[in-house]
Amino acid sequence: MLDHEPEVLDALDQPRPTVVDDRTVVRATSVTRRFGDRVVLDDIDLEIRKGEFVALLGRSGSGKSTLLRALAGLDTGVEGRITVPAARSVVFQDPRLLPWSTVLDNVVLGLKGADARDQGREVLDEVGLGGHGDAWPKTLSGGEAQRAALARALVRQPELLLLDEPFGALDALTRIRMHVLLQRLCARYTPAVLLVTHDVDEALLLADRVLVLTDGGISLDVPVEIATPRLRGDQAFISLRSRLLAELGVDEVAEGDHRKDDQ
Amino acid sequence: MTAVANRPEQLLGLPGVRLVDLKTADELDPEQRRPKRRVPRSIERLAGVVLLLALWQLAASLGWISPRVLAGPANVASTFWDMVTDGTLGDAVWVSFQRVAIGMLIGVPVGLLLALFSGLSRVGEDLVDSTMHTLRFVPIIGLMPLIIVWFGIGETAKISLIVIGVTFPIYVNTANAIKTIDPRNLELARTLELSRWATIRRVVLPAALPSFLVGLRMATGIAWLLLVFSEQLNAKSGIGYLMIKAQTFFLTDVIVVCLLVYAVLGLLSDIGIRLVEGKVLRWQPGR
Ligand SMILES: Nc1ncnc2c1ncn2[C@@H]1O[C@H](COP(=O)(O)OP(=O)(O)OP(=O)(O)O)[C@@H](O)[C@H]1O
Ligand SMILES: [Mg+2]
Numbered sequence: 001m002l003d004h005e006p007e008v009l010d011a012l013d014q015p016r017p018t019v020v021d022d023r024t025v026v027r028a029t030s031v032t033r034r035f036g037d038r039v040v041l042d043d044i045d046l047e048i049r050k051g052e053f054v055a056l057l058g059r060s061g062s063g064k065s066t067l068l069r070a071l072a073g074l075d076t077g078v079e080g081r082i083t084v085p086a087a088r089s090v091v092f093q094d095p096r097l098l099p100w101s102t103v104l105d106n107v108v109l110g111l112k113g114a115d116a117r118d119q120g121r122e123v124l125d126e127v128g129l130g131g132h133g134d135a136w137p138k139t140l141s142g143g144e145a146q147r148a149a150l151a152r153a154l155v156r157q158p159e160l161l162l163l164d165e166p167f168g169a170l171d172a173l174t175r176i177r178m179h180v181l182l183q184r185l186c187a188r189y190t191p192a193v194l195l196v197t198h199d200v201d202e203a204l205l206l207a208d209r210v211l212v213l214t215d216g217g218i219s220l221d222v223p224v225e226i227a228t229p230r231l232r233g234d235q236a237f238i239s240l241r242s243r244l245l246a247e248l249g250v251d252e253v254a255e256g257d258h259r260k261d262d263q
Numbered sequence: 264m265t266a267v268a269n270r271p272e273q274l275l276g277l278p279g280v281r282l283v284d285l286k287t288a289d290e291l292d293p294e295q296r297r298p299k300r301r302v303p304r305s306i307e308r309l310a311g312v313v314l315l316l317a318l319w320q321l322a323a324s325l326g327w328i329s330p331r332v333l334a335g336p337a338n339v340a341s342t343f344w345d346m347v348t349d350g351t352l353g354d355a356v357w358v359s360f361q362r363v364a365i366g367m368l369i370g371v372p373v374g375l376l377l378a379l380f381s382g383l384s385r386v387g388e389d390l391v392d393s394t395m396h397t398l399r400f401v402p403i404i405g406l407m408p409l410i411i412v413w414f415g416i417g418e419t420a421k422i423s424l425i426v427i428g429v430t431f432p433i434y435v436n437t438a439n440a441i442k443t444i445d446p447r448n449l450e451l452a453r454t455l456e457l458s459r460w461a462t463i464r465r466v467v468l469p470a471a472l473p474s475f476l477v478g479l480r481m482a483t484g485i486a487w488l489l490l491v492f493s494e495q496l497n498a499k500s501g502i503g504y505l506m507i508k509a510q511t512f513f514l515t516d517v518i519v520v521c522l523l524v525y526a527v528l529g530l531l532s533d534i535g536i537r538l539v540e541g542k543v544l545r546w547q548p549g550r
Contacts, residue, residue, distance in 0.1 A: 072454055090454040096447055100469040100546045109465060110455035136546045152455075 023050040025159055025192045026071065031080035033066050040066050041078070042216030050159070051190045055203035058213035059248060064196040067213065068164050071194065085159030085192075089152075093165040095145035097137035097152075104133035107152045123151040126188075127181060143174035147181070154189055161191040165198070179205055200244050204237055205230050212247045220247045334516035342516040343523075351505065356524060359494065359501040362418070363486045363532075366425025371482065373426065374433025375475070381434075382441025382471075383463065395434050403428045403485075404492060411497075421493040428489045429482040436478030440471035473547070476540050483532045491525060 026048035033041040040063040048054050058064045070078040072090045097106045108120035124133050127147040137145060146166060153161060167175045183206060186193060197203055203210050204224060212220035222243075226236045316336050322328045323335025330338060346352035377395065380387035406427065407420075414420040444467060452462040494503020502521050509517035 074450055074453060092447070092451075094447070096451045098448060098451075098466065098469070100472070101465070110452075110457045110461060136548075138546065138548045156455075 024048070025050045025085050026194075027081075027083045028071065029081045031067070031070060031078060031082060033063070033070065033075070033078045039216055041070070044080075044216075044218060046211075046218065048160070048192045048194065050192055053186060053193045053195070053206060053208045055195045055197055055207035055210045056213060057197065057200065057203055057210060057244060057248060060198065062213045063216060064198075064213055065164055068162050068194060068196050071160070072162050087156060087158050088160035088162060089154070089156050089158040089191075090162045091146075091149050091153045091164065091166040093168050095137070095140075095142075095149040097140075097145055097148055099137050101137075102133065103129065103135050103137060103140065103148050106137060107133075107148060107155055109152065111155060119155050120151070123155040124148070126154075126185065127151045143170050143178070146170060146178065150178075150182070150185070154185055154191075157189060158191045161186075161193045163193065163195045165196055167199075167202070168197075175202075182206065200241055200248070201232060203244070204241060205232075210240075210244060212244065214247070220244070330515060331513045332515065334514075334519060338516045339519045339523075342514075343520045346517070346520060352520070352524065355500065355502045355505050355521075356528070359490055359503070360528070362421050362494075362501065363425060363483075363490050366422045366490075367429055367482065367486055369422070370426040370429030370486075371433050371479065374430040374478070374482075375437060377430070378434050378437035378441060378471075379463075381438050383467070388442075392438065395431070395438075399431050399435065403431075403489065407493070407496065416497040421490070421498070424489050424493050425486050428485045432478045432481035432485060433475065434478075436474040436481070437471050440474035441467055444470045473544060476536065476544070480533060480536050483536060484529065487525065487529045487532070 024047050026046065028044065028046040031041055031044040031046070032039065044067065046067075056064050056067065066075070066078075068090075069075045070082060071084055072088065073082075073084070074090075097103070098109070101109065104117065104120050104124065107124060108116045111120065113119075121130070121133055124130055127150055129144060129147055129151065132140065132144065132148070137148070140148065146169075150166070167178050170178060179202065195203070195206060204226065207224050209221070209223050211218050214220075220243075222240070224240065226234055226240065230237060232238075319328075319333075320336045323330070323333075323338065328335070334342070343352070377391050381391035381395070382388070403424065407424065410420050410423055414423055448466050448470065449462070452466050457465065490501075491503055494501045495507050496503075498504040498507075502524055506518050506521045509515075509521070
């Protein structure tokens, strides 16, 4: 269902890589997306390895969400070839909890198996919502709702976790907590992660590798080699941040202290 | 404290800055506090009805209104009691209730199924939606002659009229809710790999439920209305039949009793649906 294979490739009868080598779990080849005449994604190749945490940066409107939706299998209009794990979860910028189901029912929605509810409770505990399983989603705060959405994504034990600015709407304090939580959960469930964000610091704190999307292509693809625990004051942190900001077209000196607000 | 000393700008003394005190529960000016009611609201509301009844009774007792025009309240009350004790009222209510219930039990599922068919498939929408929206403007009561031609004047005719009347509000409200469902929730269902049936059950139907219930309330009102109409036109039983029979003998007390019974039945159905609403829409904030 996700093999959006162009007919040309079929005609050439290329071998399909059914078993992907060296632990690659995401392989996207020549991914192109047009909206009318506009080419938003232009012939993108991308690979993500098992358990790898990749952050995707880019200016607003650069096509980050479009790429993520393509990998999620939500976009049938995308050209190219995409191979992804069958077990994958998406967390959107809004928590997208169904208001008419309790938090626990939302978390286990569509989950099969007799112990689904027990698993759901366990994951809710893990994200610190143990007491809220029977609550209605509308009674949760923004951060709580987003944690419930994270629980819903993780309870499926995804091989690939797709996060589209999941913390974008949260306040700075809650965001720090969510970073810690996400790191802990990723260490436990070890999914490959694609985190779309426009917060450079967030990318540097969490990711093993950072991509920058510019003009429909991946203009920068760098590993984040900063010793853990990562601190914003580290020399490596600062220099990589400058490089990423430059790639995103932000002039740090000229924009001074407004930099972080405007990203 | 005088009102002047209490003005905020004087308290804080900032010239040129206009400050206002916001009303909080414990800072309300004593003069502005509403006078405590001596009479509870419910009793005040009842007073109007009681007054009307008293005037009506007075008019009847003094002979201003002839019982042939309108029977007085006492008269109506005793007739009501007679009709209850001799069983005529109970029988009539039961027959009428059955007609409405059967009509709704058929009409509601029909409207719902049509709405699902039209809301969930392109073919369904093309086939059903414009047809329903055209037929909606046919005055239902105007269908009566045709229905009599088809079904005669028996039970089938009365029930079909109710079925048709009920189908439309259910359809229009539910189909519209399904059509305007939040696409983000459908997208979520796709990422969670819900089956088509699970998507309908967990996402589509709950989203359409509030509108469906609005439709159900409208449908109930229409059902009672059509019942009154068809029972007065031709019936050998039921409340409408009692009324027509009473009309021939100028028994205005019986007519008034029947009207009141219709009103109470309509009210009770509405209360019933509200109760169901309160239960199944618990998740809505402010409930
Ligand atoms: N369904 C669509 N139809 C037409 N244009 C679209 C559609 N979806 C996205 N686009 C366009 O594609 C471009 C990329 O959109 P996308 O949502 O991927 O940006 P983004 O990088 O996620 O931006 P942001 O950081 O603001 O979320 C935008 O210019 C947008 O207008
Ligand atoms: Mg986006």
